[in-house]
Amino acid sequence: AQSVTQLDSQVPVFEEAPVELRCNYSSSVSVYLFWYVQYPNQGLQLLLKYLSGSTLVKGINGFEAEFNKSQTSFHLRKPSVHISDTAEYFCAVGGNTGKLIFGQGTTLQVKP
Amino acid sequence: EAGVAQSPRYKIIEKRQSVAFWCNPISGHATLYWYQQILGQGPKLLIQFQNNGVVDDSQLPKDRFSAERLKGVDSTLKIQPAKLEDSAVYLCASSLSGTSGHEQYFGPGTRLTVT
Numbered sequence: 001a002q003s004v005t006q007l008d009s010q011v012p013v014f015e016e017a018p019v020e021l022r023c024n025y026s027s028s029v030s031v032y033l034f035w036y037v038q039y040p041n042q043g044l045q046l047l048l049k050y051l052s053g054s055t056l057v058k059g060i061n062g063f064e065a066e067f068n069k070s071q072t073s074f075h076l077r078k079p080s081v082h083i084s085d086t087a088e089y090f091c092a093v094g095g096n097t098g099k100l101i102f103g104q105g106t107t108l109q110v111k112p
Numbered sequence: 113e114a115g116v117a118q119s120p121r122y123k124i125i126e127k128r129q130s131v132a133f134w135c136n137p138i139s140g141h142a143t144l145y146w147y148q149q150i151l152g153q154g155p156k157l158l159i160q161f162q163n164n165g166v167v168d169d170s171q172l173p174k175d176r177f178s179a180e181r182l183k184g185v186d187s188t189l190k191i192q193p194a195k196l197e198d199s200a201v202y203l204c205a206s207s208l209s210g211t212s213g214h215e216q217y218f219g220p221g222t223r224l225t226v227t
Contacts (some may be wrong), residue, residue, distance in 0.1 A: 004154075036218075041220070042221075043116070043203055043218030043219050043221055044155070044205075044218040046215050046216070051213055090154050090155070096211060097160070097167060097168065097210055098160065098207060098209070098210040098214070098216070099145075099157055099168055100157065100216065102154030102156070104152070104153055104154050105152075105153070105154050
């Protein structure tokens with residue numbers, strides 16, 4: 001069975017500061033990992049994904065994530081956040097069928 | 113390229129009433145997903161279609177929920193009768209195929225409130 005745990009429900013940060021959103025996963029099979037962003041009253045948008053290869057994955061809007069198999073983690077990072085990054089962020093794990101298991105979400109609050 | 117379309121965007125009904133949601137995926141996408149997102153939680157897959165066949169409906173409460181994708185294009189999700197705990201956002205997503213290598217594109221969702 002697969003599961004995802006997002007370790008922080010809310011992360012407040014000041015504009016232009018770095019941020020890390022933490023995600024741990026559990027999977028007994030080959031794992032594919034994703035980060036999605038959800039702005040208010042909108043659907044989810046893919047930020048980045050890890051399928052195989054390099055463990056450091058770069059995504060849109062300056063975000064990146066690192067796959068760490070030994071620690072079963074896939075933390076999302078951005079070196080300098082903007083007000084416009086305020087949103088809900090979801091980590092997800094997928095298998096071969098395309099089905100995604102999502103974490104509970106982390107609210108990123110960027111303050112001026 | 114047009115995105116995933118969903119309607120209605122908002123719906124308020126009383127418990128025990130029925131409701132239906134509609135989704136039109138991106139043209140050419142063979143796989144269609146319906147997710148339920150309860151407030152404060154991540155989306156949970158209800159059902160996955162590959163063309164007009166069901167791939168996974170293990171988490172669909174089949175005593176009250178039904179879904180169809182008759183011509184392998186658009187899809188409807190129905191709840192009958194609705195319960196208070198069905199209040200949630202219902203998200204539709206589509207992808208080229210049912211593998212994790214293909215990105216899932218999400219619609220804006222339908223926010224259902226059951227009173």
